[in-house]
Amino acid sequence: MSQLPKRTEVPSDHRWKLEHIVENQKAWDSEFSQVKGMLGQVTEFQGKLKDAETIARCFALEDEISLQTERLYVYANMRHHEDMAEPTYQALSDKSKKLSVQVSEALSFITPEILSLSEEQLKKLIAEPSLAKYKRTLEEMLRQKPHVLSKDEESLLAQVGNVSQAPGTIFGMMNNADMKFPKVKNEQGEEVELTHGRYIQFLENRKQEVRRDAFKAMYDTYGKWRNTLAATLNANVTKNLFYSKARHYDSALEMALFGDNIPQSVYDNLIATIHEHLPLMHRYMNLRKKLLKLDELHMYDLFTPLVDEFDMDITYEEAKKKVYESLSPLGDNYRKTLQEGFEGDWIDIYENEGKRSGAYSWGAYGTHPYVLLNHNDNLNSMFTLAHEMGHALHSYFSDENNDYREAQYTIFLAEVASTLNEALLMNNMLENSKDPKEKMYLLTYYADQFRTTVFRQTMFAEFEKIIHKKAEDGEALTPQELSSIYYDLNKQYYGDEMVVDKDIEMEWARIPHFYTSFYVYKYATGFSAATSFAKQILDEGQPAVERYLGFLKSGGSDYSINILKKAGVDMSSPEPIRQAMSVFEGLIEQMEQLTAKQ
Template sequence: MKPYVQPAAVLAALSFLIASGHAPATTQPRAAVAVPVREHIPRRLSPSMSQVPKRSETPKEHRWVLEDLYANQAAWDAEYAKVKHLTKEIAGFQGKLKDAETIARCFALEDDLSLLAERLYVYANMSHHEDTAEPKFQALSEKSKKLSVEVNEALSFITPEILAFSEDELRKLIADPTLNKYKRTLEEMLREKPHILSKNEEALLAQVGNVSQAPSTIFSMMNNADMKFPKVKNDKGEEVELSHGRYIQFLESRNAEVRRDAFKAMYDTYGKWKNTLAATLSANVTKNLFYAKARHHSSALEMSLYGDNIPQSVYDNLIGTIHEHLPLMHRYMALRKKLLKVDELHMYDLFTPLVEEFDLDIPYEQATKTVYDSLAPLGDDYRKVLKEGFDNGWIDIYENEGKRSGAYSWGAFGTHPYVLLNHKDNLNSMFTLAHEMGHALHSYYSDGNNEYRDAQYTIFLAEVASTLNEALLMDYLLNKSTDPKEKMYLLTYYADQFRTTVFRQTMFAEFEKIIHAKAEEGEALTPQELSSIYYDLNLKYYGDGMVVDKDIEMEWARIPHFYTSFYVYKYATGFSAATSFAKQILDEGKPAVDRYLGFLKSGGSDYSINILKKAGVDMSSPEPIRQAMSVFEGLITEMEKLTDGK
């Protein structure tokens, strides 16, 4: 359990999450967390802003202050040289980790080296993200990536040497006061020991690593580069080439014919490649089965949950509890059908706005005030830190030429977190601000209350703090709204978050579980089998009240997350845990707030499931998901009241 995670892999994951349009969170250093990519409505330009400004034209007050990491390039260069020296120094421990005192000194040096390398990497890449076309920071980013590889190589001997101890010897090390600071690291090594192979076997698995990426790489190339879609007519009757980016825009059309034609064109295209795509997904499943067997896990699912020490019952509990509440989804579909005033509700009607676009023009200054006001239930201390972030250079606010798209929270241990935005004056951007500041404050409290090794929280926890902020913001806006049209717009916005983040991601999780189980039983994952499983799940989740079009059976072929297996369930559990926290905070007040702040301060000092449980959210039970479903039911009820008589 090393304290340093290679940042190059982090940014690759971050890029994948941003590109795929899902909420993620990644294993960081310091919470490099992607926001769900919402529809980006261009910020209204003033006469003096007829085009996106260059970075040099961006006012200082709209930029983050990276000088809080390094005052200048010379300071970065000096620390870079120090890391190069420390990589040579730590090599002196190789072959000598024989006793508690030596191991403690090695761990201490490992922490120093890891933290400095993290800071160098974070600064270089955030500088690069300010203007990705700037050659100076392109070079600095590449330099930091190469350094991160060197650091990981320099540290790679530590875990194998310690795991060479017998189980009894490891337990003695864990009990040794000299290593008390590193007790959790050693306990985690002991837990993982049964699944760590011999040195030669580990070397062989490492070599297989590049080959194992083939299914994901092939899918990505097909999906993003080679897949060509036909032209379809837009709302103006113009023939426009369909693309991944335009697809949702077509499904949001008020014209049912436009929606239907785009839907059919999308899945007809995937259908032509069904055999290749089924072979690719099947190969990815086979890869998972290989690793599970090689590492002595009972199943691919058990292996995927093992890293975070999540019991399989949590995964199964999510699916089972959502099954109990599918009537709510069916009820929401009936309401959608009524609001759209259609005789039949089809799969291509799921993204059509239920109400006319409500023009909420929200300048950044107003967004920060609204977010600040909405988080009053979290107490004065939380909002004091929030205001510090708003006022003191944590946030890079607006788009500029060459700036990285999307939004994230990042930073390095020992300094405040940072947030990258591409703010527009609309509702989506205000929720993005609340979301990313949730991540930022999670990192702030985690770093401020833990040693470096224990400060890093897991992906399983990452989305809880961000989604809770969104839940409190939504509650605030709904209570404040007096305009029925605005209220319906907000209710619709929130209800669709439940549909897409809880129900849809759980359906994806169930699909993954089924296909892996079938493969483990020796069954072939043919395109017909994959399509049949996927179609039946859509029937179950959406119900008899809508037409589950046959074309949807090919949707499995276009979901990139199926190549990061057993990941999507974390969206649903994170959203449910956050909704449960929000409900407790609004219902109970200070006792629930204290528990929640304790959660933020826990970082990664214990296993994720335990941290949540101590804070009052037990994800091994159905209760948090049921609490989330009660909130969803309340939204539907409120929407039904507003539509009575219509």
């Protein structure tokens, strides 16, 4: 492979222009000093947040400080990501992180102080015309009030914070640093050390015995640590139970959903509706067995490509064109903004020496969003471009239509716009594909996204719900109990077409998301909501497009569930998940037809 260019060698038309956030280092230093100066003014409000006028002035100052800090932070860290080894921006990134912590500490008195007012006083403030701009902030404080404790108790809980991170930290160290896996033979018969990074490569191997050996080696290793790993996961569940009791919630699940104001029915409904559609997953497994020409389909056969690698060489220019064309259902205004992003120095395109890996969309309120890519000329990179521009345009429309406080949308909504773009791109490619091999490649690519993002994440979400409920009922979560629950779920989700190998019962032990509890369901709901939007847009046209653009413009101006509902996707009902499942069924039918012709 040819040498990666140094950052200084990257042509300017391949780079983003961060000067749109902060002009240069001198301007950054000057803004940094301004923020430091404003922090002194904050202390003047301490102990005085009792009347509308004082609170309005304090909120205005809080906004000014937060927005400037965000700009400084985003600029410094994005500069750092251009070349992680460059010491100037390493230092600037550290400086911005320290400032962020200082600002958080300086502003931390505001919420508890306002919450110490009575419910009656809070309701009066919400009705105050001079606080109209901050109505949602105050309503949210009132909603949180039953779960906020006295000053001393809050201080004590804050100190417990460091201890409560222990289960996740211990798991991370053990999983990433201490756990060593044996050597396994690759298809050439050479012994290669198994690692987390190589595991999926082994599972994608054409030879079944290579896949099987890697799978067994992986879970045998976790099996040896089953007692320690069960104790670690148990400690995390116990921590959740402690916080939910201390903060007066009925359950750990209720506490996890409360922040985004998501009713528990959304979580339960996701699991119930996926159960209803498990026969589709079983049908897909049957098709996978046929396509791989296997007598038995095992758990280690799930990642093997169903078609020989179909090489699609797509340059960045072609990717832009294809993404632009495929998003035509979203209308001219959306595509005009997309084009602005393509041409307006939003995107940092190619890999260079020291550049951060992966891809993201980021930015600060008041300037356009930015996108970091490491583009390769392949299908995956084209989908990444569509995905990240979905995030970017969601942020763009949110910022353009909302005040600073109401522009930020929640994580519950974050993956909808990005996944919708991917769905429309996929739809366009499938419609225009003439080559049966290419079509099969695209169909399996998409069907596997349903398997991994909707079915698998829902199974994880169900596992979390079961183990927390058992702990709340006073039952012990022994390694045997965890493994048995996990194994039964796999049998239920994958069905009789699948040999559910006993080793899979240890998979719970290697899922890092279980240490950020009740989070994974958002992948499944986000994907379902996006698929539902895409289906409505393609079926209905303009009325659905208007609703969807309304969703993009809503930012965080209402609770997530209400924003989606207004746009025609009611996540408290089974309908969006059923719509997503009908798309999945359509993919399976097309794959079955192509298979019949072979």
